[in-house]
Amino acid sequence: MGDVNTFIQQVPLEYFIILSTVLFCLGVLGVLLRKNAIVILGCVELMLNSVNLLLAAFSAYKGDGNGQLLVFFIMVVAAAEVAVGLAIIAMMYRNTRSVDVSIFNKLRG
């Protein structure tokens, strides 16, 4: 690899911090506002992705590969989480014919 990547010399790290913050806040907003369980799971994925992006940016700006491996492991855990979460949503739909989270209140005391 002879060519030098000038990107991380040109773009400040702060831009990545701001971008990740905006994406994370959008994810939190979606979890708080939406009622469709599938969309809420997608919002959790959005938050995970913003954190992944921040970790990868820090890792690239530091020149250290450990952060990118942490991102890789986070992706593995996210894949397992989505599989189980979607199975739970499918089962809830089978029992109630709906994925609206506001009617899942059987556990309320």
Added chain:
Amino acid sequence: MDQFLFFLVAFLAIASAVYFVFARNPLYAILSLIVTMFSIAGMYILLNAQFLGIVQIIVYAGAIMVLFLYILMMLNLNKEDESKKANLPKFIGIFSVCILFVGMLGAYKGLTGKTTAAESIDNSVGLTKNLGRLLFNEYVLPFELASILILAGIVGAVLIGKKDL
């Protein structure tokens, strides 16, 4: 040029994420989330983390989002019947997210906006060869544990999804 690329991809990511959060139709929302995942993969490639970029496309845009779409089609939820939420919880949600956002920005107050990487930074660190060497030297045990976690996830999904246990 680099800054222009960054702003282009960042705008794409934020715009599709906004549409994802506010779209009424869940199918369009998930499709827009795929665009967000692709933009984040573009960010990884801009950062010279090619391995993460490809894994992002394969795992997120390829596998996880297809799983979402599959469930969405299987449950036939492609309609806009989301019940209206009362205004007060909505307002409280937006208000608390604004507070979170401002609080996070306040935490970055000391940043100057000029922290770029040094010239001497090794930017081949995100290539597959280097990451693979690191993964199979220092992170062998977590790697094997991750495979067990995936196996547990598969078994759990099948068990939960079965009709009569």
